Amino acid sequence: MKTLYDKIWDAHIVHEETGKPALLYVDLHLIHEVTTPQAFAGLRLANRKVRRPDLTFATLDHAIPTIDRNLPFNDKIAEKQVEALRKNCEEFGIKLFDLDRIEQGIIHVFGPEQGLVQPGQTIVCGDSHTSTHGAFGALAFGIGTSEVEHVFATQTLPQSRSKNMLIKVEGELPFGVTAKDVILAIINEIGTDGATGYVIEYAGAVFENLSMEGRMTVCNMSIEAGARAGLIAPDEKTFEYLKDKPFVPKGKNWEKAVEYWQTLKTDDDAKFDKVVEIEAETLAPFVTWGTSPGMSVKVSENVPDLTDAKNETERKSFERAFEYMALNPAQKVEEIEIDRAFIGSCTNSRIEDLREAAKVIKGYKINEKVSAMIVPGSMQIKKQAEEEGLAQIFVDAGFEWRDAGCSMCLAMNEDILQSGERCASTSNRNFEGRQGRGGRTHLVSPSMAAAAAIAGHFVDVRNWKFND
Amino acid sequence: MNNFIKHKGLVVPLYRANIDTDQIIPKQFLKSIERTGFGQFLFYDWRFDENGVEKTDFVLNQPRYKNASILLTGKNFGCGSSREHAPWSLEDFGFRVVIASAFADIFYNNCLKVGILPVVLDEEVIAESVRKAETVEDYQLTIDLENCKIFDEHGFETAFSIDDFRRYCLLNGLDDIGLTLQYETEIADFENTRPGWKNFARGT
Numbered sequence A: 001m002k003t004l005y006d007k008i009w010d011a012h013i014v015h016e017e018t019g020k021p022a023l024l025y026v027d028l029h030l031i032h033e034v035t036t037p038q039a040f041a042g043l044r045l046a047n048r049k050v051r052r053p054d055l056t057f058a059t060l061d062h063a064i065p066t067i068d069r070n071l072p073f074n075d076k077i078a079e080k081q082v083e084a085l086r087k088n089c090e091e092f093g094i095k096l097f098d099l100d101r102i103e104q105g106i107i108h109v110f111g112p113e114q115g116l117v118q119p120g121q122t123i124v125c126g127d128s129h130t131s132t133h134g135a136f137g138a139l140a141f142g143i144g145t146s147e148v149e150h151v152f153a154t155q156t157l158p159q160s161r162s163k164n165m166l167i168k169v170e171g172e173l174p175f176g177v178t179a180k181d182v183i184l185a186i187i188n189e190i191g192t193d194g195a196t197g198y199v200i201e202y203a204g205a206v207f208e209n210l211s212m213e214g215r216m217t218v219c220n221m222s223i224e225a226g227a228r229a230g231l232i233a234p235d236e237k238t239f240e241y242l243k244d245k246p247f248v249p250k251g252k253n254w255e256k257a258v259e260y261w262q263t264l265k266t267d268d269d270a271k272f273d274k275v276v277e278i279e280a281e282t283l284a285p286f287v288t289w290g291t292s293p294g295m296s297v298k299v300s301e302n303v304p305d306l307t308d309a310k311n312e313t314e315r316k317s318f319e320r321a322f323e324y325m326a327l328n329p330a331q332k333v334e335e336i337e338i339d340r341a342f343i344g345s346c347t348n349s350r351i352e353d354l355r356e357a358a359k360v361i362k363g364y365k366i367n368e369k370v371s372a373m374i375v376p377g378s379m380q381i382k383k384q385a386e387e388e389g390l391a392q393i394f395v396d397a398g399f400e401w402r403d404a405g406c407s408m409c410l411a412m413n414e415d416i417l418q419s420g421e422r423c424a425s426t427s428n429r430n431f432e433g434r435q436g437r438g439g440r441t442h443l444v445s446p447s448m449a450a451a452a453a454i455a456g457h458f459v460d461v462r463n464w465k466f467n468d
Numbered sequence B: 001m002n003n004f005i006k007h008k009g010l011v012v013p014l015y016r017a018n019i020d021t022d023q024i025i026p027k028q029f030l031k032s033i034e035r036t037g038f039g040q041f042l043f044y045d046w047r048f049d050e051n052g053v054e055k056t057d058f059v060l061n062q063p064r065y066k067n068a069s070i071l072l073t074g075k076n077f078g079c080g081s082s083r084e085h086a087p088w089s090l091e092d093f094g095f096r097v098v099i100a101s102a103f104a105d106i107f108y109n110n111c112l113k114v115g116i117l118p119v120v121l122d123e124e125v126i127a128e129s130v131r132k133a134e135t136v137e138d139y140q141l142t143i144d145l146e147n148c149k150i151f152d153e154h155g156f157e158t159a160f161s162i163d164d165f166r167r168y169c170l171l172n173g174l175d176d177i178g179l180t181l182q183y184e185t186e187i188a189d190f191e192n193t194r195p196g197w198k199n200f201a202r203g204t
Helices: A004-010 A037-045 A076-091 A108-112 A129-135 A145-154 A181-192 A205-209 A211-227 A236-242 A253-262 A312-325 A353-361 A380-386 A390-397 A444-456 B085-093 B105-114 B122-134 B164-172 B177-194
Strands: A014-015 A022-025 A029-031 A056-059 A095-097 A122-125 A139-142 A154-161 A163-170 A198-203 A229-231 A272-278 A286-288 A297-300 A340-343 A370-372 A422-425 A438-444 B004-014 B070-073 B097-100 B118-120 B140-144 B148-153 B157-159
Touching: A004 A198, A004 A229, A004 A253, A004 B157, A014 B177, A029 A108, A029 A145, A029 A297, A037 A076, A037 A145, A037 A163, A056 A108, A076 A095, A108 A122, A108 A129, A108 A211, A108 A229, A108 A380, A122 A129, A129 A139, A129 A211, A129 A229, A139 A229, A145 A370, A145 B105, A145 B177, A154 A380, A154 B177, A163 A181, A163 A205, A181 A286, A181 A297, A211 A229, A211 A353, A229 B118, A236 A253, A253 B157, A286 B085, A286 B105, A340 A444, A353 A380, A353 A390, A353 A444, A422 A444, B004 B122, B070 B122, B097 B122, B097 B140, B105 B118, B105 B164
Parallel strands: A029 A056, A029 A122, A056 A095, A122 A139, A163 A198, A163 A272, A198 A229, A340 A370, A340 A422, A422 A438, B004 B070, B070 B097, B097 B118
Antiparallel strands: A014 A022, A022 A154, A286 A297, A286 A438, B004 B140, B140 B148, B148 B157
16 A cells, blocks of 8 residues: 555656665756756766756746846846856757746746646756645655756666655634645644655645645745655646646546546555644644744744743754844744845745735735835746736835746845845745845745735734725 | 765864755855855855954864864754755865764755765764864864774764665765666666656647
8 A cells, every 4th residue: 555655656666676776767857047057067078968858847047137137137147157057958958948938937836837747747856945846746856966967867866765754734724824824834843854754745624725826835845844855646626727738738648647647646544654633723824933944933922932942952043043033032923023025936926825915915005114025936927917916916015026036035136135134035944144144034924924014013914904 | 976985084063953055055156157166155154254254253263173074063954955065065165074963855965976974873972072072172083984983082983874875886986877877778668668648748
């Protein structure tokens, strides 16, 4: 009896022998400008080719500007990196969705949107948030640049099997509680290394009821719990999302594909190495207060006190985090004032995230001391949000409305926090300096970030006065 | 890849939990398209102040730890981003070994590709080694990968474990791609026996 993970694994073994990692076939290789130049250089040095350029797809996202993209970059080093990807894709015959294309976007938004990501596949990318694609029941994980080169040359990867973890969230999410809050709660519960060595399967009513966008948000942050990958079994919602997307099978092949995809679920009596159960009713909107994604509390609570630390090591990290974040122990979350708000990233930049934010923002103006930006995950989403009237709501409220990219999630371009600035961010990492040296990041859902931008401090979105 | 058989070197303690790859090498240095030269940016925000001046209180800047080649650190080291620039910068700075009670998955793999040996030891053993590295002048450890042993000159010795195949590759400095290409026929067979609709990405 097998788990979903076991089934996908078994279907991709090219070679296996005792005492060695298995050689797994890779169905889809997504690439971007930052983690590939050295891999292409390696190929050139060894006089190798990309084995399957037809299974390799590129876009630009990490280092690119999100405004004035028709102009030369201000950052010449970033421009050189972008140029390198263009040249490499041309030389090795890889399809690149460049900045002038409507498909361009954050690689983990682009892949699903084009139907490149499909159930049962193995997917890799030189980016840790590749775990996003587990939302489709695909085994998807981030790799380093040496492994990128390995996949280029062989379309395979030597891999050791992970353990199986089941995270079950049953019940119904209370009003105002989103996919982002679910995954922040899970990381809070199991810790940032709680799933190291595991592949997580998320199951239960909450995940079944989430949209594909919500499922992507959850799987996206599996890496923040240390997991190799996160998975959600594909269902009708998955097939509905994929149908007619550019790269999915068509006609008879679609029917065959769906027939196969329907078999992709964990057998009833399959065993998991670890099981975690959470009740949806106990969840609330979460806000991170520290410098690790596990350091979070419910918005209605206070940040912890030093006495809440479980041991000396944790107490030290609490102290360090309080100092970096300029917070006092046991401070009330709703009293934390912000300078900036960022809605975007591969975690929360899809159309549903923007709709969620727009509901909160409609009819309001952002607080006069806050500057805020919304960065859609792809140019296609940007267009859709404009057509749906969401963009107008954002602009009327005073948000900057940008072009697609990773932007201030990792602040590799000019979208960056200044030292000491505090930001309500829908991204995935609140590490020291992540959004700019000395910048202070609080991870929240899109509706919570939107509400904080308007109020000027964190507020409980469950009590928000919506202008319908 | 560099091979790794045995290494003796100076130990520097950077004993914090959850040191992420953004700390190891901040993102502004990821724009280079080269594979070398990242050592100068290692732990940049911790080593240098906002004017680029060395912070003398940071452990890596203290004269007694200059030329350290073994990094002793807290659990979940290397969490976060998949950037291989993290082990590249450690290697370029002069580190050959990183010791922690647990490593983040992708970082661990990346180290092995670069030829840095990640050693997992119990937290208590690490805490004790940290104490020695802080108190004993010129505290050195020897890591013997052939026998999976780690020891100092003051009577400490312990075994560590590492996957046999990974150990074999490190000892011999083997190139993964070369190894995999031995299975070229099997890769081709796998591709040829897949139904067309699974060999996807054509939208047909």
